[in-house]
Amino acid sequence: MELRFTQADELFRAEVADWLSANLAGEFEKIRYRGGPGDEHHFVEERKAWEQRLAEGGWTCIGWPEAWGGRGASIEQQVIFNEEYARAGGPGRVGHIGETLTGPTLLAFGTEAQKSRYLPGIRAGQELWCQGYSEPGAGSDLSSVRTRAEFDEASGRWRINGQKVWTSLAHESQFVFVLARTNPDEKAHKGLGFFLVPMDQPGITIRPIPQLTGTSEFNEVFFDDAYCDASDIVGEPGDGWKVAMGLLGFERGVSTLGQQMLFQTELDEIVRIAKSNGAAQDPALRQRIAEAHIGLRTLRYNSLRMLSDNADDGSLSRESMIYKLAWSSWHRNLGKLAMDVLGPEAELLEAAPYELSKLQSLFLFTRADTIYGGTNQIQRNIIAERALGMPREPRGEAR
Amino acid sequence: MNFTFDDDQLAYRDAVDSMLQAEVTADRIRARWESATGIDDALVEQVQALGLGSMLVPESLGGLGLGPVDFILLAEACGRVALPESVVDSVMVATPLLVDVLDRGLGNGSVQRVIEGLCAGELSVGVGHPINPCINFADSTDWLLLARGEALYLVPTDQAELRAVKSVDPSRRLFEVNFEPNPEQRIAEGDAGAALWRSTLNRGALATAAVLLGLSDGIVRQCVQYSSDRQQFGRPIGANQAVKHLMADVAVQMEYARPVIHRAAYTVAVAPTRADFAVSHAKVAAARAALLAGRNGIQVHGAMGYTWECDLHIWVKRAWALTREYGGEGFHKNRIHQWLQQPNALLGPEFTFGRGSLLDSTAA
Numbered sequence: 001m002e003l004r005f006t007q008a009d010e011l012f013r014a015e016v017a018d019w020l021s022a023n024l025a026g027e028f029e030k031i032r033y034r035g036g037p038g039d040e041h042h043f044v045e046e047r048k049a050w051e052q053r054l055a056e057g058g059w060t061c062i063g064w065p066e067a068w069g070g071r072g073a074s075i076e077q078q079v080i081f082n083e084e085y086a087r088a089g090g091p092g093r094v095g096h097i098g099e100t101l102t103g104p105t106l107l108a109f110g111t112e113a114q115k116s117r118y119l120p121g122i123r124a125g126q127e128l129w130c131q132g133y134s135e136p137g138a139g140s141d142l143s144s145v146r147t148r149a150e151f152d153e154a155s156g157r158w159r160i161n162g163q164k165v166w167t168s169l170a171h172e173s174q175f176v177f178v179l180a181r182t183n184p185d186e187k188a189h190k191g192l193g194f195f196l197v198p199m200d201q202p203g204i205t206i207r208p209i210p211q212l213t214g215t216s217e218f219n220e221v222f223f224d225d226a227y228c229d230a231s232d233i234v235g236e237p238g239d240g241w242k243v244a245m246g247l248l249g250f251e252r253g254v255s256t257l258g259q260q261m262l263f264q265t266e267l268d269e270i271v272r273i274a275k276s277n278g279a280a281q282d283p284a285l286r287q288r289i290a291e292a293h294i295g296l297r298t299l300r301y302n303s304l305r306m307l308s309d310n311a312d313d314g315s316l317s318r319e320s321m322i323y324k325l326a327w328s329s330w331h332r333n334l335g336k337l338a339m340d341v342l343g344p345e346a347e348l349l350e351a352a353p354y355e356l357s358k359l360q361s362l363f364l365f366t367r368a369d370t371i372y373g374g375t376n377q378i379q380r381n382i383i384a385e386r387a388l389g390m391p392r393e394p395r396g397e398a399r
Numbered sequence: 400m401n402f403t404f405d406d407d408q409l410a411y412r413d414a415v416d417s418m419l420q421a422e423v424t425a426d427r428i429r430a431r432w433e434s435a436t437g438i439d440d441a442l443v444e445q446v447q448a449l450g451l452g453s454m455l456v457p458e459s460l461g462g463l464g465l466g467p468v469d470f471i472l473l474a475e476a477c478g479r480v481a482l483p484e485s486v487v488d489s490v491m492v493a494t495p496l497l498v499d500v501l502d503r504g505l506g507n508g509s510v511q512r513v514i515e516g517l518c519a520g521e522l523s524v525g526v527g528h529p530i531n532p533c534i535n536f537a538d539s540t541d542w543l544l545l546a547r548g549e550a551l552y553l554v555p556t557d558q559a560e561l562r563a564v565k566s567v568d569p570s571r572r573l574f575e576v577n578f579e580p581n582p583e584q585r586i587a588e589g590d591a592g593a594a595l596w597r598s599t600l601n602r603g604a605l606a607t608a609a610v611l612l613g614l615s616d617g618i619v620r621q622c623v624q625y626s627s628d629r630q631q632f633g634r635p636i637g638a639n640q641a642v643k644h645l646m647a648d649v650a651v652q653m654e655y656a657r658p659v660i661h662r663a664a665y666t667v668a669v670a671p672t673r674a675d676f677a678v679s680h681a682k683v684a685a686a687r688a689a690l691l692a693g694r695n696g697i698q699v700h701g702a703m704g705y706t707w708e709c710d711l712h713i714w715v716k717r718a719w720a721l722t723r724e725y726g727g728e729g730f731h732k733n734r735i736h737q738w739l740q741q742p743n744a745l746l747g748p749e750f751t752f753g754r755g756s757l758l759d760s761t762a763a
Contacts, residue, residue: 134702137630138631139631139701139702140631140632140636140701141631141632141633144631144632165702166702209706209708210706210707210708211705211706211707212705212706212707212712212715212716214707218702282729284728284729284732285729332694336690339719340727340728340729343723343727344530344531344532344723344724344727345532346567346719346723347566347567347568347571347573347719347720347723348532348533348564348565348566348567348573349564349565349566349567350565351565352565353565354565354569355565356567360567364567367694367697367704367705368697368702368705370698371697371698371701371702371704371705372702375698375701376698377639377641377642377645377698380641381641393632393639395632395633395634396630396632396633396634396638
C-alpha cells in the first residue's frame with residue numbers, strides 16, 4: 001500500500017501537462033473539451049490533425065513497447081497521461097480504437113507482418129480504425145454473429161458478406177476489424193475469424209444511425225463482397241472468439257482514469273449551475289450532489305486498485321467486473337441530476353432544429369451508458385456467474 | 400367506500416381510448432413534427448365529436464356537466480398514445496379556470512363567449528401558469544390566460560408577444576409569452592386571482608400526472624412487445640429475469656401512482672381548496688413511474704431504444720418534459736412537507752380521505 005505517485009511520476013505529470021498546455025492552443029484551442037461521448041461528430045477534421053500533433057510529440061500509444069514507437073510507459077504513467085489529457089480538455093481521440101484495441105490485439109495475437117503493416121499508421125495518428133462486432137441479431141449475444149467470411153480461391157483473398165451495427169467513426173476510418181463466421185456449420189463462438197478490413201472499397205456501405213439526440217455517432221456498415229488480403233486474418237480461422245475476447249480485455253484499461261476526469265468536469269459544471277440558479281439550496285439536490293461526489297471517488301479508488309493489481313494473465317479481477325456497471329450507473333444518475341438541477345429549463349433546447357446544450361447532451365447520451373459495451377443486465381450476469389460462481393443462466397436451443 | 404369507476408365512466412374511456420389508439424399512431428405523430436402547426440386538425444375534430452370540449456363545463460353553460468373523476472381516465476388515454484395536441488390542458492385546465500372565474504362572479508364579457516366557443520370546438524385557449532416557463536402550442540390558440548402577479552388576464556393571442564423555443568420533445572411547440580397588461584383584459588386580481596392560479600396549478604399537476612401514467616402504460620406495452628419479439632441467446636430477451644424485472648418494477652410504480660391519481664381527482668372535484676397534498680402526491684408518484692418507465696424502457700430496447708427511428712423516444716421525451724410541467728418533484732414534495740408540518744395536520748386512518756377535514760374546515 002503506497003497511495004501516492006513517485007517523484008519520477010510527478011515529473012512525468014508535469015511534462016505531460018506542459019506539452020498539452022503548449023500544444024492544445026492556437027488552432028487547437030477550439031477543440032478543447034470537444035468530441036467526447038455525445039459530441040463525436042464535431043470537429044472531426046481538426047481532431048484528425050490533433051491526432052497527428054500528438055503523434056509528433058510522441059504522445060500516441062505511450063503504453064506500447066518502444067520497438068513499435070511507444071514509450072513503454074508504466075501503468076502509472078498511462079494513468080497520469082490520461083488524467084492530464086482530460087484535465088487539459090484534450091478532445092475526444094479519433095485514434096482511440098486503433099491505439100487501445102487494434103494495437104494491443106495485434107501485439108498479442110498478430111504476426112510480425114501484421115504489426116509492421118498496421119502499427120506504424122496507428123502510432124502516427126494517420127490510420128484510424130473502427131470496430132465491427134455487433135450485428136442486428138448479435139448484440140448481447142455477440143457470438144451469434146452471422147457476417148460470413150469465405151476464402152476466395154480465385155483472388156486469394158477473404159470475401160466478407162454481412163452487416164455490422166453501432167459502429168462509431170465508420171465513415172472516418174481507414175480500417176475496420178471484423179468478427180465474422182469462417183465456418184457456417186459451426187455455431188456460437190466456434191468457427192469465427194478476426195479480420196482486418198480496409199474501409200475504402202466498393203463492397204462496403206456506411207449508413208449513419210440517427211439517435212434520439214438528433215445526431216449520428218453510430219453507423220450501420222454493410223459488407224457486400226468486401227475483401228481483405230489472405231494475410232489479414234488475426235490468428236487462424238476458428239480463433240476469432242479468442243482474439244475478440246482478448247480485445248475486450250484491453251478495452252477495460254487505463255483510459256477509465258481519463259474518463260473519470262471528464263466525469264469530474266461534468267460534476268463541477270453541475271455544481272456551478274446549482275450554485276448560480278439556487279438549486280444548491282434544495283436539500284434533496286444537495287444530498288444527490290454529495291452522493292455524486294462520493295460515487296466518483298469510489299470509482300476512482302476502484303480503478304486505481306484495478307490497475308495496480310494487474311494480474312497480466314488476461315484474467316479479470318472482481319473489481320474489474322464491477323467497473324462497467326458501477327460507472328455506467330453512476331454516470332446515468334449524473335445525467336438525471338444535471339436535468340433536475342436545471343429544473344424546468346432542462347426541457348428547452350439551445351436552438352432549432354435540435355441543438356442540445358452540453359448538459360442535455362450529457363443526459364441523453366448517458367441513457368446509452370448502461371447499454372453499450374455490455375448492458376447492465378449482462379454485467380450483472382458476469383458478476384454473478386464469474387465472480388461469484390453462481391449457476392449460468394439457461395440459454396435457448398436455436399442458436 | 401368505492402374506489403372504482405362506474406360503467407358510464409369506463410364506457411367513455413373505452414370510446415376515447417379506441418379512437419385515439421386508431422388515429423394517433425407513431426407515424427402520424429412524426430408527421431406532425433414536420434408540419435407547420437404540429438397539430439392534426441382532423442384529430443382535434445374527432446376529439447370534439449366525442450364531447451371532450453364541453454365535458455367539464457356545467458350544464459347551465461351548455462356543457463356536459465361532468466367532473467375531474469370522469470375525465471381522469473381520458474387524460475390517461477391521451478398519455479397512452481402520447482397525444483401531442485393540448486387536449487388535456489384545454490379540457491382540464493383552461494376551461495375549468497374560465498368556469499371558475501364565472502362562478503366567482505368575475506370576468507368580463509369575453510369569458511362566457513370563450514367558454515361557449517370552447518364547448519362548440521370553435522376556438523382554443525392556452526394557459527400560462529407562472530410555474531411553467533412556456534405555453535405549449537400557444538401559436539395555435541385564439542386566447543391566452545396569462546398571469547401578472549396574482550392578476551389573471553384573458554388576452555387575444557394576437558395581442559401577446561410569442562417567442563418560439565424548442566423542446567427536447569419534438570411533439571411540443573413551446574412559446575415564451577410576454578404581454579402588456581391591459582386593465583380591460585384583467586378578469587381577476589388579488590386574493591381571487593391567487594386562488595384561481597392555485598386551483599389551476601392543482602388541475603394542471605393532476606392532469607399531467609394522469610398523462611404521465613398513460614405514457615408509462617404506452618412505454619410498457621411497447622417494451623413487452625419488443626422483449627417478446629427480440630431474440631438473443633436463442634430465446635426472447637424478455638425471458639430473462641434481468642429484463643422482465645425491469646418492466647415489473649415499472650408496473651409496481653404505476654400501481655403506486657394509479658389510486659393516488661384517482662384520489663387526487665376526487666379531492667379536486669369535491670374539496671378543491673384542500674387538494675394540494677393529494678395532487679402533489681399524485682404528481683410525484685406519476686412522475687416517478689414515468690421516469691422509471693422511460694429509463695427501463697430504453698434499457699429493454701438496448702441500443703435500438705437509443706435511436707431516433709425507434710418510436711419509444713416519442714413517449715420517453717414527453718415523460719421527461721411533463722415531469723417538470725406544473726412543478727417538479729422537489730416542488731411537490733415540499734408542498735407535502737408543508738402540509739404535514741401544519742400544527743393541526745389531520746393524520747391517522749380516520750382522516751385518510753379527509754373526513755376530519757370536513758369536520759374542521761380550518762384544518763387545511
